[in-house]
Amino acid sequence: MRIDFHTHPVLIQEMVDKYPNYARMARDIFQIGNNFQPLETFHLQMDVAGIDRAVLLPIDCERARGDAVSSNEQVAELCSTSDRFIGFASVDPLKTGAVKELEHAIKKMGMKGLKLDAALQDFELRDSKVYELYEAAEGLNIPVLLHTGMSWAPATLIERGHPMLLEEAIARFKKLNFVLAHWGWPWVWEATALALKYPNVYLDTSCLYYDGPKEFYQFVFSKQIPTTVLERSLRNRMVFGSNYPRVEIKNMVHALCTLELTEACLKKVFEENPGRLLGLK
Amino acid sequence: MIIKLEKIKIQSRKSEEAIDITPKVDEVIRQSGVKQGLVNVMTCHTSSGLLVTEGIPCLEEDILTHFSRLFPEDENYHHRRYLDYDGRLGFNAETHLKSILGGISCSFPIEDGKMVRGSRQTIYFMEYDGPLQRTYMVQVLGE
Numbered sequence: 001m002r003i004d005f006h007t008h009p010v011l012i013q014e015m016v017d018k019y020p021n022y023a024r025m026a027r028d029i030f031q032i033g034n035n036f037q038p039l040e041t042f043h044l045q046m047d048v049a050g051i052d053r054a055v056l057l058p059i060d061c062e063r064a065r066g067d068a069v070s071s072n073e074q075v076a077e078l079c080s081t082s083d084r085f086i087g088f089a090s091v092d093p094l095k096t097g098a099v100k101e102l103e104h105a106i107k108k109m110g111m112k113g114l115k116l117d118a119a120l121q122d123f124e125l126r127d128s129k130v131y132e133l134y135e136a137a138e139g140l141n142i143p144v145l146l147h148t149g150m151s152w153a154p155a156t157l158i159e160r161g162h163p164m165l166l167e168e169a170i171a172r173f174k175k176l177n178f179v180l181a182h183w184g185w186p187w188v189w190e191a192t193a194l195a196l197k198y199p200n201v202y203l204d205t206s207c208l209y210y211d212g213p214k215e216f217y218q219f220v221f222s223k224q225i226p227t228t229v230l231e232r233s234l235r236n237r238m239v240f241g242s243n244y245p246r247v248e249i250k251n252m253v254h255a256l257c258t259l260e261l262t263e264a265c266l267k268k269v270f271e272e273n274p275g276r277l278l279g280l281k
Numbered sequence: 282m283i284i285k286l287e288k289i290k291i292q293s294r295k296s297e298e299a300i301d302i303t304p305k306v307d308e309v310i311r312q313s314g315v316k317q318g319l320v321n322v323m324t325c326h327t328s329s330g331l332l333v334t335e336g337i338p339c340l341e342e343d344i345l346t347h348f349s350r351l352f353p354e355d356e357n358y359h360h361r362r363y364l365d366y367d368g369r370l371g372f373n374a375e376t377h378l379k380s381i382l383g384g385i386s387c388s389f390p391i392e393d394g395k396m397v398r399g400s401r402q403t404i405y406f407m408e409y410d411g412p413l414q415r416t417y418m419v420q421v422l423g424e
C-alpha cells in the first residue's frame with residue numbers, strides 16, 4: 001500500500017461550496033491559483049500516480065491569518081468520505097488549550113498525527129508552548145510533521161522553517177518521531193544531518209522549488225546529496241510526500257522513481273516507513 | 282436569431298485522454314431549437330484541446346503518442362519556473378504545446394436541426410494534463 005505523506009485538501013470544490021472562507025484561505029493565505037476540483041479528482045490523481053492512501057494536512061493559522069487552511073473538522077469530514085484519506089491534526093501552540101485540542105483530535109476525531117507550520121502559524125519553533133505539544137504528541141504516540149525550509153505562502157518568512165531550529169526538541173523528545181517536510185529545502189544538508197544523527201527524524205520528499213520534479217530531484221538527490229546517502233543511510237527515514245496540489249502526485253512519484261534507488265528502498269519510502277510512522281499494519 | 286451558449290463540465294480520468302463529445306454537441310444543438318446555423322465548440326483550458334478526427338481508438342492512441350514524441354516531458358522548457366499567480370511551478374509546458382498543436386476549437390454548420398459533418402468526423406475533447414474536471418463551451422448560432 002503506497003502512501004503520500006504530504007497533501008493539502010485546499011482545492012476541493014465541495015468544501016469551497018460548503019464553507020464560505022475555504023476559497024479565500026486557499027487563494028490568499030496558502031496561495032494557490034489552480035481551479036477548484038471535485039473530490040473525485042483527488043482520488044483520480046492518486047489513482048494515476050499509483051498511490052493508495054494520502055495524508056491530509058490542515059493548518060490551524062486562525063490566530064495568525066484569520067482562519068484555518070483546512071481545519072481539523074474539515075479534514076475529519078473528508079476522511080469520513082473515504083478510507084484512502086488519513087487525517088492529521090493541526091493545533092496552534094500559542095492558543096489556550098492547545099494540548100487538549102490535540103488530544104481531542106487524536107482520541108475523538110481519529111487523527112493520526114500532528115501538523116505544524118511555524119511560518120504560516122506564526123510561532124517560534126523553540127517556544128516552550130510548542131514543547132508542550134511535543135510532549136503531548138509523544139504521549140499520544142503520534143508523529144509530528146513540521147513544515148521545514150521555504151514556504152511559498154506570501155506572508156511567511158523562510159527563516160522560520162530552518163530545520164536546525166528543531167534540533168533541541170528532536171534531542172529532547174526521543175520517543176517522538178519528527179517528519180521534516182520538504183526535506184528542509186534549501187537546507188537539505190542540515191535536514192539530512194539531523195536524520196543521520198537522530199533516529200527519530202524522518203524526511204518527506206515533497207521538495208520542489210525550481211525546474212520540474214525530475215530535474216529538481218536529479219539535482220538535489222543526486223548531485224547535491226548523493227543518491228547513495230539516501231539508499232544506504234536514509235532508506236528507513238524517508239517518506240514519500242508530493243505536496244499536492246502544488247504539484248501533481250504523479251509527477252513526484254515519477255521523479256522519485258527516476259533516481260537510482262533500489263526497489264527495496266522505494267518500497268520503504270512509499271510503504272514501509274510511512275506505514276510504521278502511522279502505526280498501520 | 283438564436284444564440285445559445287452551454288458550458289459543459291467533463292471529468293477526465295487519465296493523464297492523457299481523448300474523449301468523444303460528439304453526442305453531447307448534438308444534444309446541445311437539438312435543445313437549442315436552431316434549424317439552420319453554426320455550432321462552435323471550444324475548450325476553456327490551455328492544457329487541453331479540441332480536435333476533429335476519425336473516431337477510432339488506434340487514432341486516439343496515435344495522436345497522444347506522437348504529440349508526446351513532438352513535445353517530450355524532458356525537453357528544456359522555459360515554463361519550468363515558479364508562477365506566483367498560481368502558487369506553484371509550471372512544469373507542464375508540453376501540455377500547453379500539445380494544446381496549441383492540436384487546436385482548441387472546431388465549428389460545424391447546422392442544417393435541418395442537425396450538425397453537418399463527414400461520416401467519420403468525431404469531435405474529441407483532448408486531455409493532456411489530467412485527470413481534472415474540465416469545461417468546454419458549445420455555442421449554437423442560427424435560426
